[in-house]
Amino acid sequence: MMNLPPLLVTCGLPYTNGPCHLGHLRTYVPADMYVRYMRRAGEEVLFVCGSDNHGTPIVVSAEEAGITPRALSEHYHKHFDETFKRMGVKFDRFGMTDNPATHHRTQTIVTALEKNGYIYKQIVHQAYCTRCKRFLPDRYVEGTCPYCGKPARGDECDQGCGKHLEPGEIRDPVCKVCGTKAEFRDQEHYFFRLSEFRDFLLPYLEQVRGTSNAKNYAIGWIKDELHDWCITRTLEWGVKFPGRDDLVVYVWVDAPIGYIAFTEEWTKANAKDWKRYWCGQNRVTHFIGGDIIYHHTIFWPALLKGAGYGVPHAVVASGMVKVDDHKFSKSRGYVVWTNDDYLDKGLPADYLRYYLLSYTSHTKELNFSWKVFGERINNEVVNIFGNFVYRTLFFAHKEFKGTPPNIVDPVITVEIEKCLASVDQLIRDYEFKGAVDAIMTLAAFGNTYFQTNAPWKMIKTDRAEAARMCKNSIQIVKALALLIEPVMPDTAQRCWQMLGYEDAVANHPVSDAVVPVSEALMRQPVPLFTRMEENQIAELDALLQKRVADANRKKEKIPVVTFEEFQKLEIRTGLVLSAEPVPKSNKLLKLMVDIGTEKRQIVAGMQQFYKPDEMVGKNVVVVTNLVPAKIFGVESNGMILAAGDEASLLVPQKTVKPGTKIR
C-alpha cells in the first residue's frame, strides 16, 4: 500500500463540435464521484481531461460556421469547461488537444514508435473532393452500392445489402458536404504495426482492471486478426506527422495522448513529475463511453507499449443513455442538453448527479425520463434523505439549540461502519449505484431509528434519553453528509454547515463518519432540498415531447430524393424581358423570360414584393421542365425560384448567360 503509484483518472475527451448533453455526463459524473471518493479515502488522485479538437468533422463544422477550427474548438472547449464546473465535475486540469503540450507529446511518441520500428509507409486509395479540396473520410462519402444498387456510405452499404465496401469500390461517389463528385486518389500514408501487439495485448487484457464490458469487448476483438492501423490523414488541421508537413496524425492518436499532455500541464504547474503517472508501474484509470472501448483497450495500450510508456491500469466503460426509452438521438429529438434543458432551468446539478449515479449499474443502459426523474428525486432524495436530515436537525435545534453532549451508541457506530465498508468496496468495484443505495439505506436506517424511538415523545418524560436519541441521529446525519459528498457535493456541504461546521466537508476523510459529532450550537436548519413540482415536471417533459414531435415532422415533410430524382429537374438561369400584372389578380405577375434556348411565359406570385418594372432585366433562376399550367387563365411554362414568404428572388451572384444550367 505504501509505494502504490498515484491514481490518475481520466475521462474520454469531449469533441468540440457540439454542446454537452446527458450522454457526456453519464461518463463524467461517475468519474467525478469516483475521484471525490478515492481522495477522501486517502488516495493520491489526479483527475485530468480536456477537449478533443482535431479531425475532419471539426474542420467541416468550422467551415460551415465561417470560423477557424481553432476558434470553434475554443468555443466548445470553454462550453464544456464551464458546464462541467456547473455540474460539479472538477478536473485538476482540463486541457485542449490542440495545445502545445499535446502536439509535443504526440510527436515525441510517434518519433519513438518510428525509432522502434513500429511504423511503415503504404499507398492508400482515398476519396478526394475537388471542390472542398480535401480528402474525405468514409462518413463524408456517399454513393451507390456496387452490389445492390442502393444508396450507400463510403465504407458500407448501410441501407441495402449491408456489405462492407473497400475504398474505391463505391459507385458514383459524392462528397457529402458539397455534393460534388468525389474522385479517388493515391496517397502515401503511415501505418502502425498494431498486428505485432497481439501477443502483448492478450495477457494484458486478461489482467486489466475496470468494468467487464470493456475487458470482454476487447478480448473478443483481438480473437480475430488485428490489422495494422493507418495513423495519418491528409489534412491541415491537427498534429503534424514528424517530418511531413502535408500529413497530420489521425485524431485517435493524439486524443489519448492528450491524457499524458494534460498530466504534464498539471505537473509542470504544480512542481510534480508526470512520469510518476505514466511510466512504469502506474494506476491510470480511463473512464470512457462504451463506444470507444477498442480505442482504449487495443490501440492505446499498444501505442504506449510501443513507445515505451506504462500501460493503463483500468478501463471503466459506461453504458448507453436512452431518453424516454428511445435511443439517444439528436436528430430524432431524443436528447437532453445539459445547459438549455437542465441547468439553465434552475435545476440543481446534484439532482441530476443523483439520478445518473443511482439509476442503474454503470455498464448498463440508463433511461432518462422527466417523470421518473421527478419521482426519484422527490421520493428518494427529498423524502428519505432530505427529510431525515431536516427532521433530525430541526428537532435538535428546537429542543437542544444544537448537538447535545452525549456519547454515541455503539449500535449506531456499527451501522455507519457497515455502510462505510460496503460503500468502499462498491466504489472500488465501480458499482456506483450500489454505493448510492448503501448510503440511502443508512438514511432509511436513520428514519427508522428516529421513528421507532420517537424522541419527540421521550422528551416529555425523559429529556436525557431524548438527547441520546437525538445525538445518535445527528451522528448519522454527519455520516450521511460525508458519504453523500461524492454524489451530491453541494448538498453535502450545506448539510455539513447546518451541523455547525465551518470548513469544507470535502476536506474530511469519509472515515470521519464514525468520529463522534461534538457538542455544538446550530443555526435554524432549513430543508436541504426543494421538491420537484408536478407542473414543473410536466413543463420539462412537454418541451422534450415537442422537440421529438418537431423532429418527426421535419422527417415526414422532407422526403429524401435520390440523385436521379434531383437530376430530373432542369433549372436554368433566365433573363426577364418583360413583366405585367395578371388582370384580376393582386399577387401574380406575367413574365416573359429568356432561358437561352427560347422565350418562356411564366406566371409568378410576386406582385406584392416586386413591381413589374423592377423585374425587367433581372437574372433569375427558373425551373424549366415543370409541367405547364394555367393560372388565372394565363399559361405558365416554368417557375421562378424565390426564397421564403417574401419571395426574395434567387439571383446568380455573377452575371451568367441566360440558359446556364444550374447544378
Add this chain to the structure above:
RNA sequence: AGCGAGGUAGGGUAGUCAGGAUAUCCCGACGGGCUCAUAACCCGUAGACCGAUGGUUCAAAUCCAUCCCUCGCUACCA
C-alpha cells in the same frame, strides 16, 4: 451475418461462476400507524410460473441444448 452484453413483480436491481427448501433490496400501488419533519416518516399487504422449450438432478433463476427477443460493436467517424 459474426462477436459481445442482457432478458427476474409496473420501473430499477440482488442472486447465476462454486444448484437446495418462504427469490433480495429500492421506488411505485394498496391498508394501517405516527405527528419531530417538505402530502414528509414508520409498520404491514398484494404483486414474479426468474424470456421460451427440452434435458441433467432427490433438487435449477442458477448446469446443458435449442430457440425467441432487446441492445451494443464490427477498426482508414469522432
